[in-house]
Amino acid sequence: MSNPRNPRAGRAGVIVLLVLAAVVGFATAALLTNIFEHKQEAKSTYVRLVDVNEDTTDPEPWGMNWPRQFDAYKRTSQSTRTVFGGSEALPEEKLERDPWLKRLFAGYAFAIDYRDRRGHAYMLADQEQTKRVTERPQTGACLHCHASVMPTYRRMGDGDVRKGFEALGNLDYPSAHAQLVATGSSNPTGGGTNAEKHHAEGAHPVSCVDCHDPKTMELRVTRPGFVSGIAALAESAEPVPHLPSVELWRSGPRSEPYDANRDASRQEMRSFVCAQCHVEYYCGPKTTLFFPWSKGLRVEQLEQHYDQLTFADGQRFFDWKHAETGAEVLKAQHPEFELWSQGIHARSGVSCADCHMPYMREGALKVSDHWVRSPLLNVSRACQVCHPYPESEITGRVTAIQQRTHDLMQRAAQAATDMLDALATAKKGGISEAALAPALELQRKAQWRLDFVAAENSMGFHAPQESARILGESIDYSRQAQLVVLALSKDE
Ligand code: HEC
Ligand code: HEC
Ligand code: HEC
Ligand code: HEC
């Protein structure tokens, strides 16, 4: 087009250039206006009335600077209800609604008290009160995800977070909790002025400082469990197309471990801050708390991590021995991040915060809703920005996914119960544990998969097809175990 010897083409070129200049000029002006608007937003959002620092675990001083976020944060103490989610003042016992859970967990603390989750305001109080803590010994590592614990880690480790994290994890729960309260009380800004006095004085549930750098207000991750877990995932060969910064790190020199605070995009951070806690983990007396991600994030990859783990005495890893059968089984806990990772939303770059902390307009300001809760209570802002259908259509689609998952889960539970019946009868009938060993391995697999979906909190929504795949495998393993027992009984 730009042949200089052709005058007509030359004239056309000038016109194109002029048009281009106009477009660029307009775009620049628009961009500047946009930047100016954002600066204004940022400015009015960041007027600091009170200084906050790394030790300010009390959200109230932060609230003086950022009242909108603080007001919404406080609302996590309100009770809400959806068909499969939400929370009430006294959360329902999962054990009463689904009695098969009690048999699944026979011999384990979860068989005595296991409730629905509720809002962030209650996380420390609910942990202080659960019979799993009051009637069974637990480790100080439980605080990792239930308290604003970073200053305590630093204090216990003389400034070294990792050291303090290990030290607190080596204490029993009451001693670790006393350390948490001591840190809060010795810190002038953390003195227990929290509006929600459900939990111990001087200690706080997840707070601003856990997700934000107090100097810049940038998102950041703080929890050692996540920091090590995501670095181990990065070291693995498992493809993670939904986490582009991990893939980018892998293609680099790898001289330093993957560090979310340095390497992750802002959009990834909007999920990583949640993945500090909403994940499968090991938290017990046998070793330091960890996230089992060294092989990948899928259910069988976490299982592989556990299967390949042995303790100092050479014993293969297990959470507890099943009281009815003696099988060495695993307990799953809230693998929201792992299941989200298998779904279409993660694949499309949609973060936890997009649905659970959507933007809202307050006057000229765009703020993130810090009332972290079920998105079904907030469909217009959580979903309709991307799915322009009526609210009833959107909730209808969600309920369809959840109801199907729920129904399949009940079938998997029936299969697991039949398996336990068969194993228990065989054991009572005198069939040796050695002969039953292959069936007990199948029980471990069946239970892990059923529990994985039951413990995840979206009832399949975060990854519908993956949830169904996992339940299908669980049913298969339970029935295989039954067949093994049947063959043994025929041999008798
Ligand atoms: C595309 C939107 C979307 C994304 C992205 C998403 N969620 Fe969800 N989440 C939902 C829906 C819908 C439910 C079901 C809520 C219900 O049943 O009331 C849910 C349920 C939950 C629940 C239980 C809530 C309750 O009230 O019982 C938790 C916890 C949760 N998600 C955490 C996460 C985490 C952590 C991430 C990121 C790793 C994430 N979610 C990503 C939409 C999303
Ligand atoms: C420090 C750990 C921690 C972090 C970080 C965290 N959560 Fe939670 N979350 C919890 C705990 C613990 C509970 C259960 C509290 C209870 O039942 O007492 C919970 C409960 C929830 C619930 C249920 C609320 C309800 O009303 O039933 C949702 C939804 C949720 N979290 C989503 C998120 C999202 C999204 C993020 C990231 C923006 C996030 N959480 C970050 C630990 C955490
Ligand atoms: C890796 C983070 C993490 C660790 C470690 C952790 N929790 Fe939680 N806990 C959560 C999250 C997230 C929820 C909310 C989701 C749910 O209830 O499934 C929760 C929910 C709970 C609840 C309310 C629901 C229920 O299960 O009855 C109790 C009680 C609880 N945890 C106790 C404990 C105890 C005791 C320990 C130590 C053995 C512990 N937690 C360790 C993240 C964690
Ligand atoms: C569980 C993690 C978490 C906690 C706890 C938390 N925030 Fe946030 N906050 C977020 C996320 C996610 C965003 C969105 C940031 C982004 O997209 O860059 C955000 C954004 C903000 C912003 C930027 C403006 C906006 O609304 O998007 C401010 C200011 C803020 N939070 C203040 C607070 C204050 C004050 C507290 C304590 C009362 C708090 N946050 C607690 C996760 C958290």
Ligand code: HEC
């Ligand atoms: C930031 C944009 C965004 C938000 C917010 C969002 N979605 Fe989506 N959603 C997508 C994309 C992208 C897809 C993939 C389909 C596509 O590419 O068109 C999708 C797919 C779905 C599907 C099909 C699921 C499947 O497995 O095939 C459902 C159902 C859905 N979304 C429901 C919701 C609900 C409910 C919410 C709110 C809680 C929500 N979405 C929030 C972007 C979003």
